[in-house]
Amino acid sequence: MAGIYIHIPFCKQACTYCNFYFSTSSYFKNNFITALAKEIAMQSHYLSEEEIKTVYFGGGTPSILETQELEYLLTELSKHFSFAENLEICLEANPDDLTPLKLKALKQLGINRLSIGIQSFKESDLLFMKRSHTAKEALQCIEQARIEGFDNLSIDLIYGIPEQSNEDWLGNLNRLEGLGINHLSCYALTVEDNTPLYHDIRKGKIKALDEDLAAEHFKILRNWSKSEHWEHYEISNLCKEGNYSRHNTAYWNDEKYLGLGPGAHSYNGKERQWNVPNLKYYIEALKENKLQFEKESLSEANQFNERIMTSIRTMWGIDKNLLKSKFPKYFPYFEKQIAFLDGDSIINTDRHLILSDEGKFYADGIAAKLFIED
Ligand code: SF4
Structure with missing residues (x-):
């Protein structure tokens, strides 16, 4: 789907x-x-x-x-x-x-x-x-x-x-x-x-x-x-x-999507691409049957960081088992980094890392502390 x-x-x-x-x-x-x-x-x-x-x-x-x-x-x-x-x-x-x-x-x-x-x-x-x-x-x-x-x-x-x-x-x-x-x-x-x-x-x-x-x-x-x-x-x-x-x-949930129109982003599970955000270029290129987009392959570190960023913002939080099975290489680092987070900002259980009410407003900053450098 x-x-x-x-x-x-x-x-x-x-x-x-x-x-x-x-x-x-x-x-x-x-x-x-x-x-x-x-x-x-x-x-x-x-x-x-x-x-x-x-x-x-x-x-x-x-x-x-x-x-x-x-x-x-x-x-x-x-x-x-x-x-x-x-x-x-x-x-x-x-x-x-x-x-x-x-x-x-x-x-x-x-x-x-x-x-x-x-x-x-x-x-x-x-x-x-x-x-x-x-x-x-x-x-x-x-x-x-x-x-x-x-x-x-x-x-x-x-x-x-x-x-x-x-x-x-x-x-x-x-x-x-x-x-x-x-x-x-x-x-x-x-x-x-x-x-x-x-x-x-x-x-x-x-x-x-x-x-x-x-x-x-x-x-x-x-x-x-x-x-x-x-x-x-x-x-x-x-x-x-x-x-x-x-x-x-x-x-x-990391599902695929296609973005159409100037500036729209697409994701196919491996690569992300985005159309040039310029209406005139968009129209001119398509007149000549060309697509104008830029593209990046997502490294494993990119994918890990995106998973952290998106899931920590939800009420379900980061599913540790899922993260471990998808990114075994980075999981030990993730566990180590949790120790550096403010204890009042998170709810850390065996299975999930969820933001507390206090942590929710600072979600992006907290996620950044768990990122892997590419
Ligand atoms: S400028 Fe347009 S896109 Fe931006 S907030 Fe207003 S209505 Fe929405």
Whole structure:
């Protein structure tokens, strides 16, 4: 079983914190769709005929596409790949695109999961982040999606926003009650290089982000998830009643995936490759039947480090038996390194190494202490 990710590189406007690959001009949209259809055909053997269990439209803003464009892409995919019976088709969407008409059409098309970029239910946060939607639209689109029969709904929220008090953050989480959402992704606001947020902080227009505020909000999230019975199954992901993101869980379980579109990454178990993140080059190359990507073979050390990084972030932690059987050469080093970790940050049993509540906020730093140098 494998997954397909399709990167749709268009957005209405640039959110202040975002460093994903996207363009705010849709001038090349038609050419992009043509190029994408060609890439689908050219990459049809990448997953060695494995059955596809998830198709994920990410971005950018996939909900910017017309229903006919999405239908065309799904038809092209179905010509070249074999879909599993219970295929999950997930579409990332922004609230301002999700009109009742659009939602109805998406449902008819077979999209069976929506991941909605809400980010906050508070107007001032949305203005600060330069989101393209209002708080009212955020609530309305969730309600409307439920009316249209979407019962597999995920939303994204951001915490650690300057001026976002603990009460504001908890208020965002409490807004979820009764909305019928079964999956939640929560990210700390970060400053990525060359984003508008980065420049505004450098110019002193905005004060630097406060890591203590983000840590405090993460603690609120942990407590809220326990009291409201959300499974906090990965550092940034929570769900109700086992509704884990099938697409992302496959990444964490080392399954193969094909990424299509500019900047998209692929993994076939041995190598990782990524398309050039440039829309013009992408279109020009495919016009000449060429694929523009870079590739790296994963060394054993790379694979070990990736296993550590992805599994330590989950509630299941690192399965020591599995790690030992897959990486016998590195296992003694791993066991030795555990002794250097802060005891309050981890739960170390015979079978698993799991992050404690205290350790979860510092997952990346803790994982780095267990890495092998290549
Ligand atoms: S809509 Fe999403 S991809 Fe586009 S700029 Fe905003 S955060 Fe980035």
